[in-house]
Every structure is written in structure tokens, then in C-alpha cells.
Amino acid sequence: MRLPLDLAAGGVGQLTGHFGRALPWRGMIRDEPSADGDLPVLLVHGLADRESVCRALRRGLCGFGAGPFITVSYRALSPDIRAVARVLGEQVELASARSAGRPVVVIGYSLGGLIARYYVQRLGGDLQVPLVITLATPHGGTAAALLAPPHPLLRQLRPGSELLTELAEPAAGCRTRFVAFYSDLDKVIIPATRGRIDHPDLDACNVLVPGVGHLTLPVHQPVIDQVRSLLTAAQQATSATGLPHGHTFSANGKHHGTAEVLRDSGRQTEDPER
16 A cells, blocks of 8 residues: 555655644635636645646636635645634634625645635634635545655544544534535545544535545546535525525526535536435
8 A cells, every 4th residue: 555645745755844844724715817706715625636626627617607716735744634724713803804704715735625624613713714615634634644654644534533533523503504525545544434524413414435545636627616516605605695504506496405405507417315
């Protein structure tokens, strides 16, 4: 078994002293023009891919009224997911303030999805974030982390870690809707079903994307199409007045839950169990 690509790509040098010199967060980056819409969207990348995956995702999502799209970048590896999640919260507040107090959607790839989930579920981020979309995120950890160097952050990705145990605790009242895209061919998340969110208190929809690898999933066109549908629904919900937090709408304005919005997209990547 090899180290996962998004762990190994950072290089052994990052694991042997560069962490002491690296800041845990690099802040908000607008690395491409992004027209301001009425729904700020923060993109949080994975462990070692940096902003490159977010650029491709942004290109696929721009041009339908949501935005601005903002890449939130951190330096691998921060010592603790909790610390990075707290700073993500500061960036959410800043993005909301710059958009006249509007709610903010967060899209997280791989580790970025776990950071977003911790912020929303454990740090009160559900007050400002009605929707979190995760792509190839190890919500249940991954056995691959057992083979990785014993850095504190990588230990948090091991199944049964203290952090994952904390995320499994009751979360009654969490208002955020989660949509987790995962694949049966993901060689980073082992087993692949650990890319699902299975928590009784969370409003979560798990979407199986068959035959797509870990690095390909965030730029897979059917996934991008479904994410666009979700953002369109969230945009319409936040633009309407007097609607309860967390409701979503399909493109025709009819009230739907998340799974129904996914069906409206016309793509056959839904998890048949949900």
C-alpha cells in the first residue's frame, strides 16, 4: 500500500522541520477574477494540492450568479485541524461582512472538507454557513493515515482518533446542510465508505460518484454540475425573504430537500441508500 497522493505530494521535507517555519494559515486569495454575486463561496483545498484544485473548480462554477468565489488557503501541515477550523471561521465572518452580512457556503476538498465540518459542527459556524459541500473528504478517517508519518494532524485522520470521536458526538441543533461526494475508487480514503457523513444529528446527503479517483473527483464534470445545482438552490433560498435557515430550492423555485435538488440536476450519481 502506498502513501496517499495528497499526503505524499507535500514531500518528506514538509514532515521534517518545515512545519515549525510555516504559518498555519495563509488567508483569503482571489487568484482569478470572480464576479460578485449574492452568495459568497469559500473553497478550502486539501492537504497538499494547495490552490490548484480550487482554480479548476472555480472555473466550472463561475458564471451563474453565485459568488464571489474565494480560495481559503493554509500551509500544510498545521499541527491541528481545530486550530485551522477556528481561522476558517474568521475568514467566513470576513467574507460575510464584505457581502453585506450574507450567509456563506463552504466547499471543502479532502482535508478541507473536514476543516469545514469541524468549524460548522463544533465551533458554531452553522449560524453563518447554511451549506457545506465536501468532496473526497475522510469524514470517518482513513486507514492510509496509519502508514503516514506520525505528525499530529495526520494522526487526527486515523479512524477512531480523538478529533473524529469528537465529531461523532451529539450535534443536536446543527442547522447546516451537508452534501458529501465520495467515490468507490478513492485510494486515499480507505475504505471508501469513510467519505460519507453518517451522523444521526446532521442533515447530510451522501452522493456516491462511481469510478472516479480521489484527485479527479473535484474536477469531474458531473460533480461540478451537481455542485452548481446546489449553489443555485442555496442562492435562491438566501435571496428570498422570511425563509427558515437551511432550506433549499430547485431551479424552478419549488421547495426541495438536498436529495431532491440532486435529482433535479439530472445526474445519476446519487447514493441509492439515501
